[in-house]
Amino acid sequence: MVQKPIKEQKMVLIILLSNIFIAFLGIGLIIPVMPSFMNIMHLSGSTMGYLVAVFAVAQLITSPFAGRWVDRYGRKKIITFGLFLFAVSELIFGLGTHVSVLYFARILGGMSAAFIMPGVTAYVADITTIKERPKAMGYVSAAISTGFIIGPGIGGFIAEFGIRLPFFFAAGIAFLACILSLFILKEPLTKEQMEELSSNSKQSNFFGDLKRSFNPLYFIAFIIVFVLAFGLSAYETVFSLFSDHKFGFTPKDIALIITISSIFGVVFQVFMFGKMVDKLGEKKLIQICLITGVILAAASTVISGFWMVLLVTCLIFLAFDLLRPALTTFLSRSAGKEQGFVAGMNSTYTSLGNIAGPAAAGILFDLNIHYPYLFAAVIMFIGLSITFMWREKQFAENVAD
Known part of the structure; x- marks a missing residue:
């Protein structure tokens, strides 16, 4: 576990912050197009509410497991898997023509959020010194907020060219983030450290x-x-x-x-x-x-x-x-x-x-x-x-x- 000053780890931090930014950007992208999507697919208000709720249900159920897997299998694997899952969920939602497909996509989306969040925060905690950790966590929080803020704006403008386009855009940038993470990020923990963490973390x-x-x-x-x-x-x-x-x-x-x-x-x-x-x-x-x-x-x-x-x-x-x-x-x-x-x-x-x-x-x-x-x-x-x-x-x- 190499803890260096933030200045020396700019590239790794940029990739990590981009990952969490992209996940929340993707969630925000779809907000302004939902009413049009609802009209096209003749969905009721209750269906739209359930589509939001099912994301939170999947996230809630997956979170306890994801937290343990981050320790057992390593930060990098869980982050890249989460990004891949997120990209797939956005792609399926964009292509979906039946409400059951939309529910499936939202469940995958909720699971992906449960993987990305603990993976990124644990990675940031691993590589930063105790003194600089609050500053780094502040960056993570800012990346989440910025994704939420910019997401609806980008989604609204992309939707001018096609109502399903924001979903494909979100899928594309998530796949890109997944590939970059795969090649640029290095696992911050050794095998021994992962085994120790895994055995220490009481279920x-x-x-x-x-x-x-x-x-x-x-x-x-x-x-x-x-x-x-x-x-x-x-x-x-x-x-x-x-x-x-x-x-x-x-x-x-x-x-x-x-x-x-x-x-x-x-x-x-x-x-x-x-x-x-x-x-x-x-x-x-x-x-x-x-x-x-x-x-x-x-x-x-x-x-x-x-x-x-x-x-x-x-x-x-x-x-x-x-x-x-x-x-x-x-x-x-x-x-x-x-x-x-x-x-x-x-x-x-x-x-x-x-x-x-x-x-x-x-x-x-x-x-x-x-x-x-x-x-x-x-x-x-x-x-x-x-x-x-x-x-x-x-x-x-x-x-x-």
Whole structure:
């Protein structure tokens, strides 16, 4: 395991960051074309919700295995396999003419995300010094955000030349990343290190951890995690469908709104998040973001016009962008000696919310296009109510025991 300064490993880091960027770019690419795709294939809103949810289900189920395989088989193999799987899933989705094929493609996509994420983060941790690791992990996080931001924009513009083209483009760049990784990346671990890691990694009992999370003091925190993921994913899933059905926005319009809103959110997060946490504390910031989310989700049903939609979307995306890191920071700070358990359960409850939210939003969209937004507002209001039951000192003491 060679740990060198970042300056000496630029090429390897660029390849690793490109891999994670491409995976999230591919996920973002398809957002603005989904309404048109839905119309062409005569799909219902509930089907679109299930297509988003099935990706999260596959990722949730595959993640525990992927984490262990990264140690057992090595970082490079898992990363390249994940990229190959991602390319195949995008290609199948682009070619799909029957809904069952689309589901299969989304399952492969969710599995690929479960392989790429731990592979890249473990590789980056292996090759960086402890001092430079936070900086390198910051780069990984930035690559994910940038992929999400640029993805819808590129997808919207490529779709002008053909509605299936964004999927083929995503497949092409993923295959390219897979080939580059195969030839340029070297496995950072020796065979002995892999065997040692594999034997050391206790097969953590997922169901045991889940049972522990029902402890009343943990449970309130994790229920908030679930409620937020549920509400946010419900809102985000139907955004492009809502904009298409209600306002007749084109993929290009939707791409523009999502791209501008995402850039606004990320810039604000980078420059203001730390200052806001220092001034307000995580709990108060979470509550302010939730109040904003409730009001704007409800307002989304009555506004009209491109500029008004852009303004409300910018503000609601900003609330979401501040909410996620505030909640993660709060949990991490309160976790005491139980960082692994709390981080694992944070991820699990987020995934469960990401599965249930889009599925519920899709079903409600078929009943009335305003229902998913009103439902998201209600869910976030429930989350807000629960935060007032949250005793952070008690939680921290309990975890430290």
